[in-house]
Amino acid sequence: MGWKGPSRVPTPPCRGQGHLPPAQLSSSPASNTSRERALCLTPNLLRLSPPRSSPLPAQVSSAALHNRSAAALRERRDGQTDGRDGQVAGRCAPSNSTGCDGMGCSCPGGRAAPGMLLVLLLQRCLQLLLLPIHALACLGLWDSFYKRLFPHVMAKVAPVYNHKVYKQKQELFSSLRRFAGPLGQLRLLEIGTGTGTNFQFYPAGCRLTCTDPNPNFRMFILKNLLQNQHLQLERLVVASGEDLHQVADGSMDVVVCTLVLCSVSSIRRVLEEVLRVLRQGGAFYFLEHVAADHCSWTYFWQQVCDPFWKYFGDGCCLSRETQEELEKTNFSELNLRHFHVPPCWIPTSPHIIGYAVK
Ligand SMILES: C[S@@+](CC[C@H](N)C(=O)[O-])C[C@H]1O[C@@H](n2cnc3c(N)ncnc32)[C@H](O)[C@@H]1O
Numbered sequence: 001m002g003w004k005g006p007s008r009v010p011t012p013p014c015r016g017q018g019h020l021p022p023a024q025l026s027s028s029p030a031s032n033t034s035r036e037r038a039l040c041l042t043p044n045l046l047r048l049s050p051p052r053s054s055p056l057p058a059q060v061s062s063a064a065l066h067n068r069s070a071a072a073l074r075e076r077r078d079g080q081t082d083g084r085d086g087q088v089a090g091r092c093a094p095s096n097s098t099g100c101d102g103m104g105c106s107c108p109g110g111r112a113a114p115g116m117l118l119v120l121l122l123q124r125c126l127q128l129l130l131l132p133i134h135a136l137a138c139l140g141l142w143d144s145f146y147k148r149l150f151p152h153v154m155a156k157v158a159p160v161y162n163h164k165v166y167k168q169k170q171e172l173f174s175s176l177r178r179f180a181g182p183l184g185q186l187r188l189l190e191i192g193t194g195t196g197t198n199f200q201f202y203p204a205g206c207r208l209t210c211t212d213p214n215p216n217f218r219m220f221i222l223k224n225l226l227q228n229q230h231l232q233l234e235r236l237v238v239a240s241g242e243d244l245h246q247v248a249d250g251s252m253d254v255v256v257c258t259l260v261l262c263s264v265s266s267i268r269r270v271l272e273e274v275l276r277v278l279r280q281g282g283a284f285y286f287l288e289h290v291a292a293d294h295c296s297w298t299y300f301w302q303q304v305c306d307p308f309w310k311y312f313g314d315g316c317c318l319s320r321e322t323q324e325e326l327e328k329t330n331f332s333e334l335n336l337r338h339f340h341v342p343p344c345w346i347p348t349s350p351h352i353i354g355y356a357v358k
Contacts, residue, residue, distance in 0.1 A: 151214065179283045185207060187234075208233050241270035254284075255278055262316045286356075292350045299319065
């Protein structure tokens with residue numbers, strides 16, 4: 001990847017055919033001109049379980065993946081590792097392979113009938129418990145109340161979360177400078193800025209455009225900017241990621257999204273907007289919690305909690321297959337890694353992190 005993995009993860013091969021170091025990748029002319037898709041995963045992630053019908057070896061290089069169809073990529077992705085211990089973590093991998101749960105894989109969500117019945121039963125219990133909130137939501141009252149409360153919740157939660165993923169964020173954002181324009185200036189757009197918890201990771205002189213559909217975050221963003229005077233705020237726009245018409249085509253070097261794609265109404269439309277506002281060769285940086293391995297207890301709990309999580313996460317969805325959407329989008333390069341944020345039994349533990357180049 002374009003950023004070094006944790007010490008256990010050696011620098012992975014990238015850009016399809018090449019096994020070049022990341023710095024070379026972003027500066028290589030091919031990376032800016034080729035529309036060819038290269039799926040670049042760390043060796044941990046590259047350890048794919050061979051599909052039942054295919055004689056592919058367990059280790060598939062990015063070169064091997066280079067020309068595969070999206071369907072084939074998905075099939076292989078279903079058997080990829082969780083990036084935590086390098087073990088295979090397929091959708092229904094062997095019982096010791098999902099790792100995180102420490103419960104073994106009994107396919108709680110995967111054994112169709114009893115699993116689904118249990119999910120439905122637990123959902124009914126939660127529905128009863130949360131009936132007052134559900135009623136307020138049906139009356140349209142919960143959303144307006146929570147939109148005002150959510151920034152205060154995030155102001156408390158974001159520093160705790162940042163502490164947990166500090167190393168990963170630092171490592172990810174350390175490569176931002178590579179995408180600066182010819183004069184060394186970096187025009188960065190953040191979608192769903194929230195309280196501005198990522199500001200501390202942006203390089204000095206960065207020209208920042210902040211967007212968020214919730215205007216109640218404004219005060220928190222401005223406060224955070226006061227503490228991050230190395231940044232230069234260009235604009236603060238109230239806008240959803242699906243409609244960034246205030247931002248001109250090709251006007252950004254980098255777009256950042258952290259913990260946002262779980263809440264948007266259409267990931268595809270957001271990614272289309274990302275591609276539109278990025279200049280050729282610009283990069284989209286992401287860090288998102290995603291659907292767990294379908295064979296894990298984490299996925300089981302994601303399914304149980306999903307209908308209600310949105311009430312407390314401002315529309316947040318627990319079981320989004322965000323990687324699938326990223327793979328479908330017309331980026332020339334996708335660098336992605338899976339990891340778990342502790343404690344690993346919580347439904348928001350499985351994460352993807354990385355960047356994609358236009
Ligand atoms: C969990 S918070 C994350 C905030 C911040 N990015 C962070 O990492 O701390 C989710 C953010 O996404 C924003 N959001 C929700 N729906 C959105 C949409 N459709 N487009 C853009 N942002 C959205 C929310 O207002 C909120 O700021």
